[in-house]
Amino acid sequence: MSAKTRMIEVRENVLKQNDIVARELRRKFHDAGVFVVSMVSSPGAGKTALLEKTLTLLRQECRVAALVGDLATENDAARLARSQAPVKQIITGTVCHLEAAMIDRALEGWKLDELDFLFLENVGNMVCPSSYDLGEDLRLVLMSVTEGEDKPLKYPTIFNSADVAIITKSDLAAAVEFDETAAKRNIQAVRPGMQVFMLSAKIGDGMEEYLNFLAGRLAESRQAAAV
Numbered sequence: 001m002s003a004k005t006r007m008i009e010v011r012e013n014v015l016k017q018n019d020i021v022a023r024e025l026r027r028k029f030h031d032a033g034v035f036v037v038s039m040v041s042s043p044g045a046g047k048t049a050l051l052e053k054t055l056t057l058l059r060q061e062c063r064v065a066a067l068v069g070d071l072a073t074e075n076d077a078a079r080l081a082r083s084q085a086p087v088k089q090i091i092t093g094t095v096c097h098l099e100a101a102m103i104d105r106a107l108e109g110w111k112l113d114e115l116d117f118l119f120l121e122n123v124g125n126m127v128c129p130s131s132y133d134l135g136e137d138l139r140l141v142l143m144s145v146t147e148g149e150d151k152p153l154k155y156p157t158i159f160n161s162a163d164v165a166i167i168t169k170s171d172l173a174a175a176v177e178f179d180e181t182a183a184k185r186n187i188q189a190v191r192p193g194m195q196v197f198m199l200s201a202k203i204g205d206g207m208e209e210y211l212n213f214l215a216g217r218l219a220e221s222r223q224a225a226a227v
């Protein structure tokens, strides 16, 4: 057996094991009635900034909490904790993505049935997180206006593994001559029909539409569970 074959086999086993844990997590989330939203993007696209705003605003009407993954530091958890929502940092060390087992461990002792929304911020990376199901109901892929319009074409897998795209930092769009039409065309090229929001966590543009969308998805999932 060549080293290459061995590596592929190990990778397949890790993914299979992750899928088993993710399926169990999804069942737990549904039994508890919590709607789980994950965020993926390149480093610095604005996940924590958007999540801090999301937690702060949703907290006025819903019960919210978040887990955030990074290779090192508790910086993001400290920022998110300013929202007053329960938050926990997952330090992944050398691992470039969150895995279902990390989520499961981090949730030990948390009462999921006392939550409406649980948010999962993945490690900033446009490649690795796409292969790992975390049991979430909704996966958001973020791209900021400062990254250029062609991210969907360069990283199609992460767009294909997500449900909704969010173009962030819209307040900087003019300064970097962001071509919104081209960016949206590129998203549709790799993922036809994908819903897209464009917003700024900094100045609040587009936030209301995005928050209404999240509230609508929670209501839909509650309705489906009640049938």
Ligand SMILES: Nc1nc2c(ncn2[C@@H]2O[C@H](COP(=O)(O)OP(=O)(O)OP(=O)(O)O)[C@@H](O)[C@H]2O)c(=O)[nH]1
Residues within 6 Å of the ligand: 041, 042, 043, 044, 045, 046, 047, 048, 049, 050, 076, 123, 124, 125, 168, 169, 170, 171, 172, 199, 200, 201, 202, 203
């Ligand atoms: N102008 C502007 N800056 C923003 C916005 N959102 C985030 N930023 C800035 O972009 C930088 C990165 O934002 P973060 O929220 O840390 O990005 P992230 O995706 O969580 O980064 P990682 O967790 O390291 O992957 C910070 O300096 C933020 O203040 C925005 O809407 N407008």
Ligand SMILES: [Mg+2]
Residues within 6 Å of the ligand: 047, 048, 049, 076, 121
């Ligand atoms: Mg972050």
